[in-house]
Amino acid sequence: MHETLYRLSNLVRVSGPVTKLLGPEYQTSLDLIEIDITFKCNLKCYNCDRSCTQAPSDSTMSVEQIRKFIDESIANNKHWSRIRILGGEPTLHPDLEEILRILLDYKEKYSPSTWLELTTNNFGPEVNRKLLKVPRKIYVNNTSKTGRFQKKFEAFNLAPCDNMMYAFTDFTNACWITNDCGMGLNRYGYYQCGAAGSIDRVFGFNIGLKKLPMDQFEFTKQKNNLCNLCGHFARRRFVPRNLCKPVNGEPKSNKWILAYDNYLKQSALNLY
Incomplete structure (x- = not known):
């Protein structure tokens, strides 16, 4: 019996019917959220999974969009376990102080148990100056980057759909990121x-x-x-930083090469 279940669980990666039987391997944590308030970055690491290097942009979320997010959360009686602010490099957002004030107001008046976190590369004097102004009630996740190469970064731009190995894959199974980091929000x-x-x-x-x-x-x-375009899907499970094998260069499969070539030609996306 156990052997049969083990074989079925392995088939979840590629089989739609089995997925319906057992459910997706990874689900989105609905009480966690990462908010990309900007795609600006002063470091532009290789294999960035926000494409800050590959498709640079100065686009940012507006203060009004952050207020809308808070209004929606309260209207839906949403008490987030964790709200993580990042980017890009979030300290480069021109209205960072106002955004953090709005989030702190939500925490203090409506959801005291919510963990507020800001993730930063801590690279350069401008970023350091901005970090000094972050309220103490917001945890600063300092990734302490010193250059563009990051050992733990994966080959984000190798699309599984460009590899015949994934021809019959059910991509609704997602990966560990949607489970451990929760949903994402950007502009x-x-x-x-x-x-x-x-x-x-x-x-x-x-x-x-x-x-x-x-x-x-x-x-x-x-x-x-x-998910069929995401290089994270190939690994699927979390790997500790000390066990990550460094990526050689910044590999890209065909769909990513074409997408980056056409990035500036595409129509603007509808805003949140």
């Missing part, structure tokens, strides 16, 4: 994870959800269209 809407939002930004599918998702099934279309 184009909500996604099953932050990396998925950056894929839509480059490819221009324009499938960001404009209302706060409350159910797993709302992400199904995104997972079918975005």
Whole structure:
């Protein structure tokens, strides 16, 4: 019996019917969210899964969009376990102080148990100056980057759909990121994870959800269209930093090469 279940669980990666029987291997954590407030970056690491290097942009979320997110959260009685602010490099957002004030107001007046976190590369004097102004009630996740190469970064731009090995894969199974990091939000809407939002930004599918998702099934279309382009899907499971094998260069498969070539020609996505 146990051997049969083990074989079935292995088939979940490639079989639609088995997925319906056992459920997706990874689901989006609906109480966690990563908000990419900007795609600006002063470091531009190789293999960036927000494409800040490959498709640079000065686009940012507006203060009004952050207020909309908070209004939606309160209207839906949403008490987030964790709200993580990142980018790009979030300290480069011109309205960072106002954004953090709005989030702190939500925490203090409505959801005291919510963990507020800002993730930064801590690279350069401008970033350091901005970090000094971050309120103490917001945890600063300092990744302490010193250069463009990051050992733990994966080959984000190797699309599984460009590899025949994944020809029959059910991409709604997603990967550990949507489970451990939760959904993503950027200026184009909500996604099953932050990396998925950056894929839509480059490819221009324009499938960001404009209302706060409350159910797993709302992400199904995104997972079918975005996970098949994501290099994270190849590994699927979390690997500790000390066990990560460094990526040689910045490899890209055909669909990514074409998408980056056409990035500046695509129509603007609808805003959140």
